[in-house]
Amino acid sequence: MKFMVAYTVKPQHRSAAVARFLETGGAAPEGVKMLDRWHGSTGNKGWTVAEADDVEAISAWCHRWADLLTFYVEPVMDDEQAARVLSS
Numbered sequence: 001m002k003f004m005v006a007y008t009v010k011p012q013h014r015s016a017a018v019a020r021f022l023e024t025g026g027a028a029p030e031g032v033k034m035l036d037r038w039h040g041s042t043g044n045k046g047w048t049v050a051e052a053d054d055v056e057a058i059s060a061w062c063h064r065w066a067d068l069l070t071f072y073v074e075p076v077m078d079d080e081q082a083a084r085v086l087s088s
Contacts, residue, residue, distance in 0.1 A: 002051050002077070002078070003049070003075055003076065005072075005073050006072040007065070007072075013067070017065075020065075020068065028061060029064070031052055031060075032051070032052045032061050034049075037049075055075075
């Protein structure tokens with residue numbers, strides 16, 4: 001299952017978020033495959049498309065950063081999957 005993870009850096013924690021990202025690379029934990037990630041030009045928000053078997057793995061990843069970031073997570077479909085749903 002694919003998930004779109006949008007995040008916003010909590011303003012008071014920007015320096016800490018940058019330091020953690022530079023230290024860890026923001027790597028996905030076991031059970032999550034990061035497909036792509038984009039960073040906003042102002043550095044205070046970003047988006048990741050990730051794949052996992054269930055939402056627990058995605059939630060665990062977000063939890064690791066919840067002290068510094070606010071998240072919005074939504075399961076997403078590609079065009080082929082959406083076409084199957086729409087044609088049924």
